[in-house]
Amino acid sequence: MDKHIVADILNEIGFYLEWKGESPFKTRAYENGARAVESLDEDLKTLVQENRLGSVRGIGKALEQKISELVTTGHLKYYEDLKAEFPSGLFELLKIPGLGIKKVRTLYDTLGITTIGELEYACRENRLVDLPGFGEKTQQNIMKGIAHARTGADRYLLSEAGEVAYSILKKGKDCPQVQSMQIAGSLRRSRETVKDIDILASSDQPEDVMKYFVSLPDVADVTGQGETKTSVRLKEGIAMDLRVVSPEQYPYALQHFTGSREHNTRLRHLAKSMDLKMNEYGLFRGEDEERISCANEEEIYQALGMSYIPPELREDTGEIEAALEGRLPMLVESRDLQGIFHLHSRYSDGSDTLAALAEGTHRQGYHYMGISDHSRSAYYARGLKEEDVIRQQEEIDKLNAEWEDFHIFRGIESDILPDGSLDYPDGFLNRFDFVIASVHSNFRMDRSSMTNRILRVLDNPHTTILGHPTGRLLLSRDGYELDMERILEKAAEKEIVIEINANPHRLDLDWRWCKKAKEMGIRLMINPDAHSVSEISNTGFGTTVARKGWCEKKDILNCLDTAGMKEFLEKAKV
DNA sequence: GCCGTTTTCGGCCCGACTGTTTTCAGTCG
Incomplete structure (x- = not known):
């Protein structure tokens, strides 16, 4: 059972408990627990199996037991019993902006409304206006909320x-x-x-x-x-x-409105323990609320006794502790990147020529690029047959002879076939400077088959980089089922590079896993997966993912200069 | 129900805005 479902259920329990008049602190504990689960950067199932759930902040004994039951059996009796006491649909009503538990309760008690459909009907019949706490405006806003919820575009x-x-x-x-x-x-x-x-x-x-x-x-x-x-x-x-x-409030407000909520909540707790009060208007000391003057965010963090935390890290995933102990990473920056891999040319499904891609990449300040068109099985993307590869490599050699201060590496984005093999014979794969191995077909394998498929390709000595490791498309397709921990362990063992695919629809590897990969000593690579010159600039999104994943210059392979990259690829081939 | 340099009880972040009220509850972030 995936963590989002678990988090939803915890929230739903909180809702029922509040409805039943439980202590608001108890209901909040369920909501906090839900948030804790949602923002886990480790596999929930693993945490349960290894009995480590209780060490997560916000999850105590009671929640640990309930979550474990849910994850191991797929059911939670406590939840199911609770749910049975209420008509179904009620919890869904909370998704309409402007509706909280009190208003939902009024709707149910007075009009018997339990679903969004019934709510819409009641609005049309103008039946909300006379309810206590409701009125003309509220009804209008609810109708707007329902309409917007219908569009499905909430992110x-x-x-x-x-x-x-x-x-x-x-x-x-x-x-x-x-x-x-x-x-x-x-x-x-x-x-x-x-x-x-x-x-x-x-x-x-x-x-x-x-x-x-x-x-x-x-x-x-x-x-x-x-x-x-x-x-x-x-x-x-x-x-x-x-x-x-006001201008003097600006730094505090910037800090406050940058969030995250979890990060700020912890900071305010910390401030309180230092006899300080923190809000969007300032940082205040003692009874008389004397304002501690800070000219910028750096000084606010300093006043709290810690080093400056860059916005990307403010997710309450350990950055506060690290900042207090002065061990925050020096995050990688766009200008650290010396070159990019994973570009598609007209040879497969890209829209620009090799020469144009080289021009465009060079113009954006990079010193090298790695061409990786699709391999032969990728019919949908005009994947390259052996003779196409040979032709392309001749062109690359020609371009390389023309350029003095720019180098094109000869690569391929090879499909990972369903059995975990690469898409060309071993002898032929030697032609490439690097191989990006990616899944482009048979997404619906079960978790263990997919994991084995990818583990097998990581064992292949020709594999240099694992491309877009989960295959997710943000807001439209979940990644395939995968045991990411095992993939990372294997990648660490075999020194396989993992891609941070910078296409804004992918951003895959996810930043939460980047942090983990970095800790395991895996090198990551920020690649645009560009299909045209204009998509080269997507690389910047990948850099933000790396930064969110605590990555430093040394963690990112394409921070190597051209000579360093040549050396790395040669060693990797042996 | 969770948590702890105020540790096993007694707290639990803080403020803006709306729409309904006639001083504020409810919702949101």
């Missing part, structure tokens, strides 16, 4: 949201009353998908700034407007919050 790719956010930011900087402005929230932390856009501004005239914003042509609907905060839905469908604070 957006980092790349999509980022593009929208930057365009808004650019326009916002034209507003004369704005002093500073920045993207905050999950977007600043480079989460792979985001729910909304948070923008923070400082100004002495907040009202003018907000007026300016709501009048932008990008705004479809204003969903909330107060003194310091305005919420809108943009034409693209995504929600955006704008917060405006």
Whole structure:
């Protein structure tokens, strides 16, 4: 049973307990437990098997027992008994924005509503307006919420949201009353998908700034407007919050609105233990709340006795402890990358020529690229037959002779066949400087078959890099079933490089696993999987994944210079 | 129900905004 389902069930239990009038702290414990499970960076099943669940913060004895039962048997009697006391559908109602437990309860007690369908019908019949705590506006907002829930678009790719956010930011900087402005929230932390856009501004005239914003042509609907905060839905469908604070509040607010919630909660606890109070307006000491003056985020973290934590790390996965002990990693940066692999040319399904890709890669400041078109079994992508490979390699050699300060490595993205073998005979595979092995077919194998399939390819001496290791497509397709721990162990043993595929739809390896891989001494590689010159810039998304995964320059293979890369590949071939 | 340099009891982060109220409960992040 996957952790998201477990987390959902814990949340649902919290909901029922609250309904039944249990202590709010008890219900919160279930919600905290759900969040803890959701943000696990280890396999839940493994944790259960090794009896280590209880060491996770937020999971105590009672939750450990319940989660274990759920994971090992697929059922939880406590949950099923509880659920049986309530009509089904009730919990789903919470997904409608504006509806919390109290309002759901009113809907049920007065109108007997238990499903979203019934709720919609009741709104149409205008039956919500007279309920206590409800009114005309509430009913309208619920209808809007139902309509938006129907579109199914509740999350957006980092790349999509980022593009929208930057365009808004650019326009916002034209507003004369704005002093500073920045993207905050999950977007600043480079989460792979985001729910909304948070923008923070400082100004002495907040009202003018907000007026300016709501009048932008990008705004479809204003969903909330107060003194310091305005919420809108943009034409693209995504929600955006704008917060405006005074210039001296700005650093604290930036820290606060960057989150994550879990990170901030821990910081506030820590602050409290130091007799400090922390909120979005400042850091205050003692009874009289004397403000501790901080000019930027660095100074806020310093005041809390720790080193500066970059936004990507603020997920409460150990960064606070590391910052307190001064052992945060020096995160890799885009400029550390010396070259990129995994580019597709017109030889297979790319849209640009080898020469154009080389030009484009060089123009973006890289010193080498590794071409890896699809292998022969990839019919859908015009995979290269042996004679195509030979032709392509002749062209690469010619280009390499022309370039002095740029090198093209000769590679292939070989399908991992269902039995775990590579897509060309051994003798032929020697022609390549490197081989990226990727799964492109038969996704639906069971967990153990898929794991064995990949383990086998990692044992193949021709395999250099494991490409997009889980095959996931964010927001549309889950990765295939896989025992990632075993894959990583094998990769560490065989010194196989693991790709961080930077295509914004993939971002695969996931940052949570990157951290693990790094700890196991595995080298990672940030590759754009570019099918055109314009997609080379996707590499930046991969760098943010590496940063979220605590990676330093030394962890990322393509931080090697050209000579270093040549040496590495030669050694890997032996 | 969880947690602990305030450890096995007694706490549990903090504030904005809406829409309904007539001083605030509910929801959200």
